[in-house]
Amino acid sequence: MRRSTLLMAMAMATATATALTVAGSLTSAAAGPHGREAVSCSATNVRLEGAEQSAPANLCSPAASTDDTSTLLVWNKPEGPSKQVVDYRVYQDGHLLGTSSANARLHAPSQEYVDAFYARDEDGFHVRTVNHSFKVTGLRPATTYGFSVRALYADGTTSEASATIRQMTSRTAHRVVVTSPAYRAIGDGQTLNTRAIQKAIDTCRTPGCTVVVPPGTFKTGALFLHTDMTLELQQGARLLGSEHWQDYPLGRGYYLYPIPSPVPDEDSYTAYLRPPSLINVLPDDHGRAAAGRDPGDAARNVRIVGPGTVDGNGWKRTSTGSITDEAGNSLPQYIGSSADAVAEDGVLAANQIQHALETRDSLPGIVNRPDDITDKALYGQYRSSLMTFIGVENLYVEGITADNPAFHGLMFLDSANVGVYGTRHTTYNSNNGDGLEFGGTENAIVANNFFDTGDDEINFAAGQGKYGAQGRTTRDVWMFGNYLRQGHGGVAIGSHTAAWVEHLLAEDNVMYRTEIGGLRMKSTSDMAGGARHVLFRDTAMGCLGTSAFIATLKYATASAGYVGADSATFTDIDVRNVSVDGNNSKECGMADNNNNPVIDIQAGPGAGQDTATLSDFVLDHVRFRNVNPTRIQGLVDSRFDTVCFVSVLDEQNPWKLDEFSTGNTFVNCSPMPGAGAPTGVCPK
Numbered sequence: 118m119r120r121s122t123l124l125m126a127m128a129m130a131t132a133t134a135t136a137l138t139v140a141g142s143l144t145s146a147a148a149g150p151h152g153r154e155a156v157s158c159s160a161t162n163v164r165l166e167g168a169e170q171s172a173p174a175n176l177c178s179p180a181a182s183t184d185d186t187s188t189l190l191v192w193n194k195p196e197g198p199s200k201q202v203v204d205y206r207v208y209q210d211g212h213l214l215g216t217s218s219a220n221a222r223l224h225a226p227s228q229e230y231v232d233a234f235y236a237r238d239e240d241g242f243h244v245r246t247v248n249h250s251f252k253v254t255g256l257r258p259a260t261t262y263g264f265s266v267r268a269l270y271a272d273g274t275t276s277e278a279s280a281t282i283r284q285m286t287s288r289t290a291h292r293v294v295v296t297s298p299a300y301r302a303i304g305d306g307q308t309l310n311t312r313a314i315q316k317a318i319d320t321c322r323t324p325g326c327t328v329v330v331p332p333g334t335f336k337t338g339a340l341f342l343h344t345d346m347t348l349e350l351q352q353g354a355r356l357l358g359s360e361h362w363q364d365y366p367l368g369r370g371y372y373l374y375p376i377p378s379p380v381p382d383e384d385s386y387t388a389y390l391r392p393p394s395l396i397n398v399l400p401d402d403h404g405r406a407a408a409g410r411d412p413g414d415a416a417r418n419v420r421i422v423g424p425g426t427v428d429g430n431g432w433k434r435t436s437t438g439s440i441t442d443e444a445g446n447s448l449p450q451y452i453g454s455s456a457d458a459v460a461e462d463g464v465l466a467a468n469q470i471q472h473a474l475e476t477r478d479s480l481p482g483i484v485n486r487p488d489d490i491t492d493k494a495l496y497g498q499y500r501s502s503l504m505t506f507i508g509v510e511n512l513y514v515e516g517i518t519a520d521n522p523a524f525h526g527l528m529f530l531d532s533a534n535v536g537v538y539g540t541r542h543t544t545y546n547s548n549n550g551d552g553l554e555f556g557g558t559e560n561a562i563v564a565n566n567f568f569d570t571g572d573d574e575i576n577f578a579a580g581q582g583k584y585g586a587q588g589r590t591t592r593d594v595w596m597f598g599n600y601l602r603q604g605h606g607g608v609a610i611g612s613h614t615a616a617w618v619e620h621l622l623a624e625d626n627v628m629y630r631t632e633i634g635g636l637r638m639k640s641t642s643d644m645a646g647g648a649r650h651v652l653f654r655d656t657a658m659g660c661l662g663t664s665a666f667i668a669t670l671k672y673a674t675a676s677a678g679y680v681g682a683d684s685a686t687f688t689d690i691d692v693r694n695v696s697v698d699g700n701n702s703k704e705c706g707m708a709d710n711n712n713n714p715v716i717d718i719q720a721g722p723g724a725g726q727d728t729a730t731l732s733d734f735v736l737d738h739v740r741f742r743n744v745n746p747t748r749i750q751g752l753v754d755s756r757f758d759t760v761c762f763v764s765v766l767d768e769q770n771p772w773k774l775d776e777f778s779t780g781n782t783f784v785n786c787s788p789m790p791g792a793g794a795p796t797g798v799c800p801k
Contacts, residue, residue, distance in 0.1 A: 365465075
């Protein structure tokens, strides 16, 4: 369905005076005399287009974000040609609590980096982002409060107030401290505490019960959480992953995707039972059956809150160990390794892969075991990630630092109503060290986080090929207020796209030194599915390692083990109000050479495909400087409106379109295709 038709249908279905058109509608109680009752973002505010309005809308709290003394508020910003919003004022029972920007400086690790980014933007080239969340603290247990928000405009005036929501805090929960005499965990960094901490988790069964990890370094193997609990890591607390494979038993592991029934008999189909992560919520059958992976089947109402650290102990540090970043903070640096070098560079990664190599012929749980399990396959399947959640409904992660996984970071699979707020991801340059991975998951909010990762920072997947297309769609995810540093893709889609990734809204984010695409979409000609209805807007991007925007059906490193199907595709992709300063530059100035086009689109016959094309892209009010020309192959029926290039390497015309890119329109672009060199000026 085309965007205009979709929006009309959605608007008719949700028509109210102030309602936004959303891909996922909010769940709320009816309005009462004092405003709406508590509104949970259980169906996320993922918006394709907004009805014109002057006030903030859809004020809500992410699922499981409210406890006995605090709650998190998020809202959609005003839409339409209103005044410039520079901040928001948040009110509790009619009294001003403060502004969203000041609140972010207290609670969001991303904000100091955003501030430093704009402090370097001396000529005001970049799009300005505005935070639209507020962490409310100091509340009383079991008490109801009313909250509303007003937009603050550049001229000092404010908007009308949003609708008021009423939120009730929880009762104070029972707390279990892992160092208490009943459990006796020891935070000396040497003692293995798996049994002690797991015992505390298993006995913490009253609804909302909290397991507390106090200051100290607590070495542990895989841990397994359950319904209605919170894991709290206090300031100075570190869960340190054991370096031994035995502490992540395959018998308690998981399948990345469910196994079709009956099991496919194609020779190309293979599935591996992976070792558990350091922190897990998993189905009893390891996630083998699709029916047992539905959101809520494994657990409900699970919370992991900071400000402590979860350290996967996956890799050794580089010789320098750390760097001082652009905000003056120290960031750890891990060795960027590979399957060939893991034995030398890894810690847990080395131990797990060595064991897998030694036992490859007897590894349990392999479905359609191939005659020869390659070293590459072992490397891609037998390292533990930091956290894996399968079949969870209402999952909230706040404040923690995710550090040094042997494989991926936080994986959310076949889950619903997920919130990730104010976390730090320091995994650079650990191999495959993604920040967040969403697969078959719906309704998520990713707000005000800091990413410095060894792979994609926020990644979306949805199965592989013929059988992956039978799985769950990944959809309705809202990302804002994040600072995405280094890593590969900032917002990355694929290469697993079979069951579709759709309805994503990424806005008000800042990306700096991102290596392989700020918006990176990658798949193959036999992966199936793809991505659609993606809105990427109001974002500033600086000093990118390669391209700013990537959409390719020629991804060369898609994993094996699936049965091929139709080609993937990307369609209905909107990029609006974005600034890009520098790509393919080691020094953050002009591009060094022509190797990486600033927009890299590869599909269609010109890209080596027979019939595949990409369609219905929109770039609207996007400005570039110090960049390479584009490379656009096989893009059709797309629109470029007010796209401006201030400066391009060698003063080239930036538009490089192949013969298969047809039906595209260019309006008010500077320069126009074939019209000469950039003008050096972009409209504000």
